[in-house]
Amino acid sequence: MSRRTHPLRIAVADDEQDMRMFYQELLPPLGHQVVAVTANGRQLVEQCRSTRPDLVITDVRMPDMDGIAAAAAVNRERQVPVILVTAYHDVDLLACAGAGNVMAYLTKPVKPVDLQAAIALAVQRFEHFRQVSEEAASLRQAVEDRKVIERAKAIMVKRLRVDEEEAFHRLKTVASNGHRKVVEVAQAVVATNDVFKGLDWI
Amino acid sequence: MGADRNGLELRILVAASTRADAAVSRAVLARAGFAGAVCTNPDEVCCELERGAGAVVLSEETLSPARFGCLADWLGRQPPWSDLPVVLLARGGPDSLPHPVGGLGNVIVLDRPVRIATLVSVLRSALRARERQYQIRDHLAERERAQEALRQAHAGLERRVEERTAELRETQAKALRAERLAAIGQMVTGLAHESRNALQRCQSCLSVLGVRLADRPELTDLLDRMQVAQDDLHRLFNEVRDYAAPINLDIGVCDLAAVWRQAWEDLEPLRQGRGASLVEASAAAHTRCLADAFRLKQVFRNLLENALGAGADPVRVVVACAAMEMDGREAVRVTVRDNGPGFAGVDTRRFFEPFVSTKAKGTGLGLAICKRVVEAHGGTIAVSDGHGPGAEVLVTLPRRNR
Numbered sequence: 001m002s003r004r005t006h007p008l009r010i011a012v013a014d015d016e017q018d019m020r021m022f023y024q025e026l027l028p029p030l031g032h033q034v035v036a037v038t039a040n041g042r043q044l045v046e047q048c049r050s051t052r053p054d055l056v057i058t059d060v061r062m063p064d065m066d067g068i069a070a071a072a073a074v075n076r077e078r079q080v081p082v083i084l085v086t087a088y089h090d091v092d093l094l095a096c097a098g099a100g101n102v103m104a105y106l107t108k109p110v111k112p113v114d115l116q117a118a119i120a121l122a123v124q125r126f127e128h129f130r131q132v133s134e135e136a137a138s139l140r141q142a143v144e145d146r147k148v149i150e151r152a153k154a155i156m157v158k159r160l161r162v163d164e165e166e167a168f169h170r171l172k173t174v175a176s177n178g179h180r181k182v183v184e185v186a187q188a189v190v191a192t193n194d195v196f197k198g199l200d201w202i
Numbered sequence: 203m204g205a206d207r208n209g210l211e212l213r214i215l216v217a218a219s220t221r222a223d224a225a226v227s228r229a230v231l232a233r234a235g236f237a238g239a240v241c242t243n244p245d246e247v248c249c250e251l252e253r254g255a256g257a258v259v260l261s262e263e264t265l266s267p268a269r270f271g272c273l274a275d276w277l278g279r280q281p282p283w284s285d286l287p288v289v290l291l292a293r294g295g296p297d298s299l300p301h302p303v304g305g306l307g308n309v310i311v312l313d314r315p316v317r318i319a320t321l322v323s324v325l326r327s328a329l330r331a332r333e334r335q336y337q338i339r340d341h342l343a344e345r346e347r348a349q350e351a352l353r354q355a356h357a358g359l360e361r362r363v364e365e366r367t368a369e370l371r372e373t374q375a376k377a378l379r380a381e382r383l384a385a386i387g388q389m390v391t392g393l394a395h396e397s398r399n400a401l402q403r404c405q406s407c408l409s410v411l412g413v414r415l416a417d418r419p420e421l422t423d424l425l426d427r428m429q430v431a432q433d434d435l436h437r438l439f440n441e442v443r444d445y446a447a448p449i450n451l452d453i454g455v456c457d458l459a460a461v462w463r464q465a466w467e468d469l470e471p472l473r474q475g476r477g478a479s480l481v482e483a484s485a486a487a488h489t490r491c492l493a494d495a496f497r498l499k500q501v502f503r504n505l506l507e508n509a510l511g512a513g514a515d516p517v518r519v520v521v522a523c524a525a526m527e528m529d530g531r532e533a534v535r536v537t538v539r540d541n542g543p544g545f546a547g548v549d550t551r552r553f554f555e556p557f558v559s560t561k562a563k564g565t566g567l568g569l570a571i572c573k574r575v576v577e578a579h580g581g582t583i584a585v586s587d588g589h590g591p592g593a594e595v596l597v598t599l600p601r602r603n604r
Contacts, residue, residue: 014234016399022406025413087398108402109436 041065071100
């Protein structure tokens, strides 16, 4: 038991009583807290809503919503990493596990060491996944902002007969004076231009 | 026309009682264009009959009791198609004859003196009748031959039907066996799958027990032993599933040397604290072939594991690789040899059958899985009956699969 993952709040689901007991008694010694113990997919989704776990560990084949559908449902409401545990080599089932943020997969019988390794891996991968997603979102935003600023600059070059550099400088000055972002000022310019469209103002 | 096959069958045999009669008879036959034989001695007629005759001409004085008996005997032995015409020249008509002539069969009696023209005409008609008999003979023979051919064809047909029936029965038996094996395979695979849930329940309870009994160190040993048994069972089920599941090869260019080195690497935990070495004796160019590297690694791992388990330290495993030919195709043979006790005195015939093991520990599936994988590649695996010490296993693989 080498490097420990930081303590996690975990929700588990399995239709086997023995397996639920296993999670309840073995996860705390690994340094984690079991916040929800459920016997089917529907219960898992409900309890995740109220307990907001850091990680979900679920069986695949369960009555009343299987683990893969439950993982997808949970992740539609809130992004959570999922570890699937199954007694079968469900390669076909796994193909549709993409929507559920499934970060690891274990085949029964599972020992505490397997669980520990899978938890570490799942958390790491999910963290990485989230970073990459955030980065992508911010890059997307930057591209959008850039477009607005370019449009504002083009309007100013045309209306005020200044060059691009001067236009950008004015945007920055106004933004800094009004404690606003450059993109906000640029949006105002674009909006104003739209309002006064057709009016030949100098 | 089948008549007169040897030039003797249309002969007219004449029995002449005197030399003068004989001379006259010869002259008459020659003039009329008949082939003939004129006999003067009693036994000669019967002899000539054996060689073939179209008709016989006799006169009452030549019909001595001895000759009559021989003739009647011959005529009586004729085959069903044959009815040899006998022309009898009698001075006083049929009634003057010394013997009842009915026993001679097809007899024509001519009153003497006979006109030559009459005799020639009678003989011609007798020969024509005889010719017709020969035709019937040939016809019968022809029919007999056809029947024989038919009989043989029939027998051949019956034999073929029997053969085909036997083949069919064999094929059916094979199909049934294959079906049964497939069913067993499916059942075993299902069993191995289903066992996972039960194994997990055991594992869950065992792990929880370990936590709950953490303050009872005297019980740790028991728990550890249960865990070992649990792991053994898990491994057995995995191997059974491996053995029973269909093999789908993932064929690619494969460097066998890299594969067995990787297999040796994988056995690191087993080699720890032991003196074991792997020696390679092969030319690098020989080790490439088209194969499923993952599956072959499994084969080498099993073979190397056996070698490690067989002997006392220091264990020395020699892997050699050589190019060879297999059913006219390029092949590569890998020999894995250890310095253990070898197979001397061990029945190696059933070595590759499942659940046959010489080790105290082990599922007995290792070599059976090896055989399955190698055969799926179109190759062969065998133990060498080499005499030297150490066990030697030969794996032969075609360079190109199929």
